[in-house]
Amino acid sequence: MKIICKIARAEFRTLFYSPVAWIVLVVFFVITGIQFLNPLMDFARVQELQIANNPGWLGFDGPLTFNLFNSSIGKMLEYLYLFIPLLTMGTINREVNAGTMKLLSSSPVSIREIVLGKFVGLTALNLALLSAIALLLFTGYFSIQHAEFKWYCSMLLGFFCLSSTYMAIGLFISCITNYQIVAGIATFIAFFLINLVGGILQEYDFIRDITWFLSLAGRTENLILGLITTRDIFYFILVVVLFLGLAMINLKSKQESKKWTVSFSRYFMLIAVILITGYFSSRPGYVGYYDVTTNKLNTIDTAMQSVLKELDGSPLTVTLYTNLLNRGARDGLPVARNEYIWGFWDRFLRFYPNIQLKYEYYYDIKPGDSTLYKSSPKKNIHQIAAQFARLFKVDTAGFRKPGEINKITDMGREDMWRLLMELEYKGRKSFLRTFDSPLWPEQSNVAASIREISKNNIPRVLFTTGHYERSPWRNGEREFGGHTNVQANRLSMINRGLNADTLSLLHREIPVGTDLLVIADPKSELTPLELARVQQHIEKGGNLLFYAEPGKQYVLNSMLHTIGVQLENGRLVMPRLHQASDFFIGAINETGRYMAREKALQIAQRVGKDLAKGGFAGACHISFKDTLGFKAEPIIPLPGKQIWVENGLYVPDSAKPVFDPGAGDWQRSEYILGVRLTRKINNKEQRIVVLSDADFMSPNYGNGSDIALGIYSWLVYNKYPVYETVIEHADIRVAIGKTNAKILWYVYIYGIPALILVVGSVILIRRKRK
Incomplete structure (x- = not known):
């Protein structure tokens, strides 16, 4: 070990007594500084403008720990291999050309100690090189509110692993040629090829696995994203061992006068052992994971x-x-x-x-x-x-x-x-x-797909048919196929664990086990038989969802009266210049926002505001009262300022409506667009929702917009969909202003590089005098 340390110290001193190392260090620091500090200045400037012009501004889209330097890190990973060949190109061949390799070989120093000593010396220089990135990353840490320290450590580990791998490759190439310039160019080419090899012959299974293992492209991605895996760490270690081993075999073969088959067998055995170890270390079930991000961004919900x-x-x-x-x-x-x-x-x-x-x-x-x-x-x-x-x-x-x-x-x-x-x-x-x-x-x-094959209780949602209701199978602009059975919509029921189908109440009874019955805007009255079957479903404790439309309130009122709900006649209107007078944005209130875990509802729960909204095109007011054990609660209120119930003739493309009490128009402080009802029956909670507009769940109005399948989720007891938790990032603001960011820019781009240049010049001049 002492010999390895001595060789490493000698290699480190040799590199730092060379102008190349100091030039590389200065240029690398300037380039990294520009890449990291430009976005920091931009964010600081934008934040000051936002705070000055928008006092309610919440911050940038998080996580700023990563988003601030995302593009910078990508570029620095690309630039990294441009500098390392300049440092490694003379590692071994410099000793050969100077004759010191023969002296080392004749002394009690093994090839292994020579190679490891050289690599340790290069690693020391590598740490000096990466100190520039470390300084900038941790400057970012102190420049961002609530930045994640562990994440920056993971990023730095990614840079170190990649640069160490480059160093090992460069060291090996310096063994196979006595010309430093040739070694440098060959190292550039090797880095280029080893990043491309992952895309070669990918159509063949065996070759694809080998080339994927050998490729460096994307290998630091997990580490940069804050996920440390044993697969990635083992990969970098194995590649370093591979090229250091190849260097040892190469130098050993030059000392020995043996057949080429001996060296070939050594190469073959080393490569085979590395590939087999890499294969088994990356098998599912044998990989360890450590997600360093606070919100576990790299881990499934x-x-x-x-x-x-x-x-x-x-x-x-x-x-x-x-x-x-x-x-x-x-x-x-x-x-x-x-x-x-x-x-x-x-x-x-x-x-x-x-x-x-x-x-x-x-x-x-x-x-x-x-x-x-x-x-x-x-x-x-x-x-x-x-x-x-x-x-x-x-x-x-x-x-x-x-x-x-x-x-x-x-x-x-x-x-x-x-x-x-x-x-x-x-x-x-x-x-x-x-x-x-x-x-x-x-x-x-x-x-949803896994539960479909692992469970037997996939909810059945049946839409009534026979009275020109909205269909879950048609995809017109007013139909409901967009949020039920459209395969191309990742948010539709069919892709999120709910089975939607149709049912004719005239020809069939409501099947046992129906989780939800939906009556979506029937345009004609139901027959006594159909009404009786709906009433029977209610009495048995079945869950229902009613969609209404202005002008046809009487169709549903015959069913809703029994549960204490009344769709009031007329249509809600508010005159506007550039928008339909009967269109409103309705937001779910505090009661409604806890019904499900749709993304907008989760955010509304967190901030305590009515943020989950939907577009209602033609709606009426809903009156309600508690009856038959039902507790009725409004979920979509609409403030009544400048809004009234129009009972006269309403023509959308005609002149704007005028409030006329004589024609039956009336006004109040608040209108209700949605109501939910609950009661305990048959040892379970029965749930019913009544909505005064069906258009808001149609494709024309965003399939429910923020509300989406939230109401359906509540009606099936929130078993489906399986929602992911919406992540709240704390690092959404920078901690410095544009003036301080500008000062940092001058210090890091001009001050520190100038200081490094002066220190390097002094060391080199003193060395020259000695």
């Missing part, structure tokens, strides 16, 4: 973890179906498999390692779909597939032919134009869909 804990350890098989002809085919092909595994499924594998990933490739077109035939006239489906195959550089021989995929799974109701995953657990199957942007599903979508 506790609700999602609870869903995975409901599984008993049996295999969860996920089959990815890729249609060569679909718009997202590239993301499902083998070339993108590592992105799919490590970019999406890795966070779930962390908590349930027994997820088995399978792949199916096919090409097919839905019956009756002529889109591709129109774009490629006079070609059949096989010729069209061949065109796509050439585009993606694949062979159609590896894809199932049209119709063959249906023998494996039933895709009759699925969209073939998107990537599709099928989950299987203990013989039960469910689909997990992908979307436009971002491509992969959210945690709530994954949780």
